[in-house]
Amino acid sequence: MVSSDKTKCIMVQGTASNAGKSVVVAALCRMFAQRGYRVSPFKSQNMSLNSFTTRENREIAMAQVLQAEAAGVEPHHHMNPVLLKPKEDFTSQVIVQGKPAGDMNFYHYQHNFRNQALKAIKESLDALKKDYDIIVMEGAGSPAEINMLDVDLANMQIARLADADVILVADIDKGGVFASIAGTFQLLPPEDRQRIKGIIINKFRGNLEILMPGIRQIEDIVGVPVLGVLPYDQELKLPEEDSASLSERKYRSSGKITIGVMRLPRISNFTDIDPLEYEPEVGVKLIEIGDEIGKVDALIIPGTRNSISDMVTLDEAGLAHEIKDLAMEIPVFGICGGYQMLGSKIMDNSLKESSIGSIDGMGILDVKTSFGEIEKIISQSQGTLIRGNGIFKGSEGEILRGYELHEGISKLGESKPLLRVLQGCGNYPQSGFDGAQYGLTAGTYFHGIFHNFHFRRSFTDYLREVKGLETIGYQEDHFQELKKFSIQRLSDLVEDNLDMDSFQDVLHLNI
Template sequence: MPQALRPPARCIMVLGTTSGAGKSWLATALCRHYANQGLKVAPFKAQNMSNNARVVPGPGGVMGEIGSAQYFQALAARAVPDVRMNPLLLKPEGDTRSQVVLMGQVSDELTRLPWRGRSEKVWPHIAAALDALRAENDVVVIEGAGSPAEINLHASDIVNMRVARHAGARCLLVTDIDRGGAFAHLYGTWALLPEDERALIAGFVLNKFRGDAALLAPAPEMLREKTGVHIVATIPMQWKHGLPEEDGVFDSRSTTAGEVHTTVAVIAYPRISNLDEFQPLKNVHGVRLLWARSPADVAGADWIILPGSKATAADLAWLRAQGLDRAIAVHAGRGGAVLGVCGGLQMLGEALIDTAGIDGNAPGLGLLPLVTTFAPAKTVRRTQARLGDVRGRWAALAGVEVAGYEIHHGQTAQHPAMAARGDVAREVAPGLAWQNGAGNVLGLYLHGLFEDEAALHALFGAQADAQVPTLDSVFDRLAAGVAEWFVPSALRI
């Protein structure tokens, strides 16, 4: 149908009684469910708070940032990700402040505004992005944030019921029954909504259920009598749904089964970013992935990874306070493999220099003779490069062409005084990756190394070939689950 004649897309919205109820992965499953019906589908989340971001096209082809969840939802929908799918991204930099990214680009003006002062300024951009997606698609799957019934935030809401009203969305309210209190959460959320917004709730969803469904009675019927809303799905616990994690680190159930040949310890500092890029390591046979918050956590690890950070200097101070700096130095001194990604690369150097007040000054860990200088300009781009003469513990990556993305403040270069003394980092990709002389410490700005099939195969060979499941198979499995778990009428929109 020509776009001019296309009616606005129908919208289904996934709301939650709490954060962590399962909104993101359910929205992802619905994206593939509707795409499998031959419909043109797009995801949408008005505002996302996450330090996990992906680089996608924006207006005029300028690259910008969106939350990782919407990126993967777009892939599930078989759509090209773009910034309209997550027009507002908040990237926490501390307990009381966040960097504001509007339509893919950092907005210093909005970052400086109080939380409630942003709503009316950003709403026109949010509404326009949603309207544009509706004009181009048959279905838009919308994800809410937190709970729609937070009465302290309702008046300035731009992500839950204001979006639902604007789109006339059919809303599903999902709750985590594994936590307990699920029926109270559902009823309380419904009861706190104004009457016109209650009317948009088309069904309740019980998520993460374990046990005998017959034991739920008589609660579902009692809840229907009080609200007029049916429970339209009871979803069994999905311990390993296969999607990258968005907001939290993986638990112990995500470690590998069988014989372990490589233990990878990822430093889990408070402002860790882009942790979802390590998901593929969980799927490589024989790799044990764990999250390290103390020296004991890295003892015995084969690799130590310093991941990205939204607050590099602050996370480096945290790392030192835990004694992890000494543990990493000992590991590296014994020839153990160390990898720094983005902020982790910056930490591995000699110093962080910040005259512009972007991140903070700090001495680095001193494992690479590099210095990072912060500046207001932010690098946001897709990147493809061929790694050069990589040696030592990371030699398997030599000559491998890798693709990924960069999101960082600051530029990193050789420390000039150290170079004058003959201590020079080996630059194995210009402006992108450096290695120490011994070859066991590697730092790079490229996010997504382990998502690159060539890199993963170079590092793990046949073990990587056996990785399961692929993202596409995960999407299809979740879509099949939707057809099984839901009352069919609940998904007609």
């Protein structure tokens, strides 16, 4: 236990979204932890559809989970006290300290709920201060959104609340890095400007000598040192925070096996598919709405924040019919919202999911899903595979772990369940089963199911066997090993490219 008045708070802000705040926070968490400090990440308010269930069955953004892993501590809901999950029509589901507080539009959130959100942020920050030596905080977007300064719950107001020193991260890859730095300083009030103790330039690909004159000039202009220039490293493979980053993420698309993944308009928890890319000789093909599915060996329909709206989009694009035909030839696997869409009906009489109401699904699985009957399920879950058609035969009887985040419940007709639930909810409370399977098609509510090595390998080995390729068996889990390697490599990259003496001096640290 540490004294809360001795906890050091450092905040990483960015000149824009996707500047690299999340990964810099993760790197600093690892760096401090390796020096013996007890360190925690913290993001007061996050907007993301990529979330996770903590051990206490609370929901937080996946970015804070990665940062906690880098720090070597268990993820906790206090690390992300407010999570906004965009739904539709400028409405988001608001998650407060890991629990749903309701669906709100921007006006209602800012005018009627903001004080409650700020109270939760204060409570969570105080709770972390009791247990940690250093809190590495992450901002959101830019701190210089001048139309939002008075209602800010993610940047400078929270830095003031925590009395945090600020490191500003600027993305050079998009161009205009010096203008973005100078503009950020110019638009901030003087008291906030003084909190910025150093600058990090991120995603650099060029010749550092050519950049140095600009660095010296920007230091003179803003009066704050540039602490380092971080190189662009395409080899780093870490979970992304938001689906917007999928446009930049380049999955390995070529291989002897190709697994197609539908890029749904409201795709969520897309890190479910990350482990597949690290399967030997497997390529992952992201399929946009409007694209042809093309030749793939299997198809995954991932989670979505709005299964009804995305089902309508698939239908209007002609993809639902194409997927139904493909299901007779290749494995089709749905996760959460994707699972719901594979069913025959999605019933939403109370308009809980969208303003559209009830619709038909693809009808590949004999499953009917309904909304409005239960509170949101947030659970870490476990189950065992029920003997089926042999696609996952290597995992029969093995305990599979995942997590659930869903408001719909699903009831099966002729389709058989996929998993026997040992922990969690599954299809509906007290059902005892999760998911469904029929022919080559299956679905589950378990996010993270492909993070189970044997389950994933049995799936890809089945695909290899169908194509006449030699199966691999249960050798090394490349995904887990590379993830650990990437976190350490990220930390080393940041430390190697920071002026550590200046970093310690401006932040008054002894590391």
